[in-house]
Amino acid sequence: MxxxxxxxxxxxxxxxxxxxxxxxxxxxxxxxxxxxxxxxxxxxxxxxxxxxxxxxxxxxxxxxxxxxxxxxxxxxxxxxxxxxxxxxxxxxxxxxxxxxGDRSRKPADRWLQDLLQRIGMWVVDAAQQLKLLTHFIGVVITTTIRNLLQPWRLRWTSLVFHMEHVGLDAVPIVALLSFLVGSTVAFLGASVLRDFGATIYTPDMVSYAFLREFGTLLPAILLAGRSGSAFTAQIGSMKSNEEIDALKTLGMDPVCVLVMPRVVALLFTLPLLSFIGMLSGLLGGMLVSALVLDISPAAYASRIYNFTDIQHFWVGISKAPVFAFLIGVVGCLEGFKVSGSAESVGQHTTSSVVQSIFLVLTTDAMFAVLFEQLGL
Amino acid sequence: MTDTQQTPAGDPDDAVIRVRDLVNAFGANVVHNGLDLDVRRGEILGVVGGSGSGKSVLLRSIVGLQKIRSGVIELFGEPLGEMLDDSDNLCDLRLGVMFQDGALFSSLTVTENIQLAIKEHYKVGDALLQDLADMKMLLAELPLKAANQYPSELSGGMRKRAGLARALALDPEILFLDEPTAGLDPISAAAIDRLLQTLRDALGLTVFLVTHDLDTLHAICDRVAVLGEGRLITIGTLDEVANFDHPWIKAYFSGPRGRRGQVDRGDTSDTGL
Incomplete structure (x- = not known):
């Protein structure tokens, strides 16, 4: 050289x-x-x-x-x-x-123009996303009602498959996580209550926290990360592979075929997972009470049985289907928004998890105010 | 391989790629079993074969993407294995690969796709980098309008051209193409064929082309290699190969699509098909 x-x-x-x-x-x-x-x-x-x-x-x-x-x-x-x-x-x-060669180019953007253009596009895009979400929620609700009225039209095989993946497979992690949070709540709560000589109220506190809030919230957040993202990735890769279009040309409704089983599976399994979450949380509290606070499991159980209203359970469990619906709808909708590249699948999966956790937490806050006002 | 036939295309003694006794296997599935192949400097070699005959695996072995089980692959007279040990050598390999659907980096624009490797290996000023990317795009006959577009915004033909432009980024001496015309309409496919020939003639490239497209074989290939049964069945000019007595070759060239290729070429000589 x-x-x-x-x-x-x-x-x-x-x-x-x-x-x-x-x-x-x-x-x-x-x-x-x-x-x-x-x-x-x-x-x-x-x-x-x-x-x-x-x-x-x-x-x-x-x-x-x-x-x-x-x-x-x-x-x-x-x-x-x-x-x-x-x-x-x-x-x-x-x-x-x-x-x-064809040397013509697109004119370069100026930075101010570019900035304004991006802000404008962001606003329009946000409005469109909101419209899309409400539209999609409407479509899913009507399809769900139609399917529940005509249960033979539901895709049972697919439904059971998703219930297994969304629900059954999530049982260990939900149980473990709720157990850990339950024992943490009992442990930290007891250290505050001890100053007042009121450690006997620890079971009340754990049961109140878990029946009303944590028992539902923890599985909901877990499923948003675990199943919502999976829905987006599954539907998104089908979208980028034109499989959704193929379904439509074969005369099948993608909402019926893909969204229904997933959303209904979540609707069935999240309340069950919430129940498991509540039990595990209470068990965690029971363990800490027995080991640290000298409250025997029998005393713990009888304290909860005698002093905790069943309405707390109903308040907590009634939120589960709403969270399930939100997670399912956002997960599927983000999947349908995927376009073209594999990178887009990743972006929408991230956005699906962030959005569904955001929606779950804001809805939960609204529920807290609502139940407070209702005196429940 | 004894039936390697001497033809005027390329210099028979100047093999830039020399494959000897190549064995490739995935588990019990033996893809290549003693494959020999020479690619001569400056020729366009078309590699054909049935599905699963190991055309793509051969390409991947030569460019070092596939770990071979045994055998020798020499590039420019040097064994491939030693060159791959040192990653500094990789950009000296002077190979450009165009993957089947372009394999463009989806998060980069066309320009950035082309510039990526140049930027990585050499210190080049921004102005020259831009000029280089433009030049590669124009060589691949890609309008500069596409420069700032992302691969997902391009049509299939444009993606192939962008893939070709990126393959040319480091000024390779050997260009490997995996089915460059697959999935294109005949007019776009013919344009790609013509482009490859122009590039070969102008830049003195050696082209290793895996294809199913009979029109491509007719239009631009100097020699055709037929793979099958884990080895090279035959290699030679298209006419020599088409007359070779082998059931797969007979079926390939005398099928309805094969005949059409002959008609398109306006071939009047009786090839006995």
């Missing part, structure tokens, strides 16, 4: 640049500085003498053409002296490609 070089021969009347060495991508740094030096000296060579040029690739050829001021391919032969056939071929082909 020999170094590339460029010499202006002074004795020639019109500027002739003598090119030598390898003009290839490997030497691109030297090539770039050579052409910059030539540009700075404001000497544009009229012709190039190429007899000492050794290897040439498209990078070198582009720089040579730039030295000559991008001549048209017809004008090229008289600008090249002592050129080998192979080098002439590359230079001519490149000049032809560059001159004859």
């Amino acid at each position: 020999s170094k590339p070089a460029l010499h202006f021969s002074a004795h020639e009347p019109s500027a002739v640049a003598e090119i030598s060495g390898d003009w290839v991508l490997r030497h691109v740094e030297q090539l770039e500085s050579l052409s910059q030096d030539a540009g700075r000296s404001a000497r544009q060579p009229g012709t190039l003498d190429l007899h000492a040029l050794q290897r040439l690739d498209t990078t070198g050829a582009l720089l040579l053409l730039q030295l000559l001021g991008m001549p048209r391919p017809e004008a090229l032969p008289q600008k090249l002296n002592r050129v080998s056939e192979a080098h002439r071929m590359i230079l001519t082909a490149l000049a032809a490609a560059i001159c004859d």
